[in-house]
Amino acid sequence: MLKIDSHTHIIPKDMPNWSEKFGYGDFIYLQHHKEGFAKMMRGNQFFREIKENCWHPEVRIEEYQQFNTQVQVVCTIPVMFSYWAKPLDCLDLSRFLNDHLAALSEDYPKQYIGLGTLPMHDTELAVKELERCRKIGLKGVQIGSNINDENLNEERFFPVFEACEKLNMALLVHPWNMMGEKSMQRYWLPWLVGMPAETTRAICSMIFGGIFERLPKLRVNFAHAGGSFLTTIGRIQHGFDCRPDLVAIDNNIPPKNYLGKFWVDSVTHDPLMLDYVLKSIGSKRITLGSDYPFPLGDLEIGKYIDEMDLKQEVKEDIYCNASLEWLGMTKNDLL
Numbered sequence: 001m002l003k004i005d006s007h008t009h010i011i012p013k014d015m016p017n018w019s020e021k022f023g024y025g026d027f028i029y030l031q032h033h034k035e036g037f038a039k040m041m042r043g044n045q046f047f048r049e050i051k052e053n054c055w056h057p058e059v060r061i062e063e064y065q066q067f068n069t070q071v072q073v074v075c076t077i078p079v080m081f082s083y084w085a086k087p088l089d090c091l092d093l094s095r096f097l098n099d100h101l102a103a104l105s106e107d108y109p110k111q112y113i114g115l116g117t118l119p120m121h122d123t124e125l126a127v128k129e130l131e132r133c134r135k136i137g138l139k140g141v142q143i144g145s146n147i148n149d150e151n152l153n154e155e156r157f158f159p160v161f162e163a164c165e166k167l168n169m170a171l172l173v174h175p176w177n178m179m180g181e182k183s184m185q186r187y188w189l190p191w192l193v194g195m196p197a198e199t200t201r202a203i204c205s206m207i208f209g210g211i212f213e214r215l216p217k218l219r220v221n222f223a224h225a226g227g228s229f230l231t232t233i234g235r236i237q238h239g240f241d242c243r244p245d246l247v248a249i250d251n252n253i254p255p256k257n258y259l260g261k262f263w264v265d266s267v268t269h270d271p272l273m274l275d276y277v278l279k280s281i282g283s284k285r286i287t288l289g290s291d292y293p294f295p296l297g298d299l300e301i302g303k304y305i306d307e308m309d310l311k312q313e314v315k316e317d318i319y320c321n322a323s324l325e326w327l328g329m330t331k332n333d334l335l
């Protein structure tokens, strides 16, 4: 069975030192301090150590094939978004990353599908770069759950979504720049509490802002099974019903109506939860995902799904059909 991993991250092994190049800012760069490892530096601050499976295409293939995965959808690591940079500098950096993703998917057309990154804080530049992403063979783009603390319903982002729909480009929304991060540094809370909340913030903003209503063909996938959105949909729907004066101000369609209209990945780490997600939105809207190669990801790439008592066609939807539909591709593109 074809297995596509819809949520993985990659970074070029060699990148310019953007802080030196632009003369400001804590841009990310890699210090290759020992064989097979690199220190990710944010300005002069150590951010995290990464292994060569973050950049080496063949090491990655060797690792993911152990779990019978044939294809990875690859995008940058969200810390690279750099929406805080001057727009033209962010464009420069985005182009570098996008060219790397395009070259990778050209060299390994059956193993890697690329999703680009955009300078989202400058609409005009973002749309231009989106058009270029399409030309160089990327199938979509990954954006943050907020753009410098602005929510995705803000009118300034709409032309980017509109262009995604028009150009048939898929969208992956990934949590980053987590709300409350400064006040919950201990216990890895930004990742454990902030990330699921961020994704919920993004889904609610897009629903209540009427984005799906205005762009019915826009194909959006939300990371980590949609964060805490699906588990709090009862509360969100009830809020919409009891206080429409607060919630239904831009879109009067109930939030529950959007279940099954967008995609989420399978990264739940829990069969009970995946079963709930399946019941909530159906197998055609759940894409196998791992968050490879990071430790908080499902690095056995869906092994627990294999072990679940699910119909073969349900597994096939999760493993490939849902991703193919989201990406606007067919099996023949990959066989």
Ligand SMILES: [Zn+2]
Pocket: 007, 008, 009, 174, 223, 291
């Ligand atoms: Zn991720």
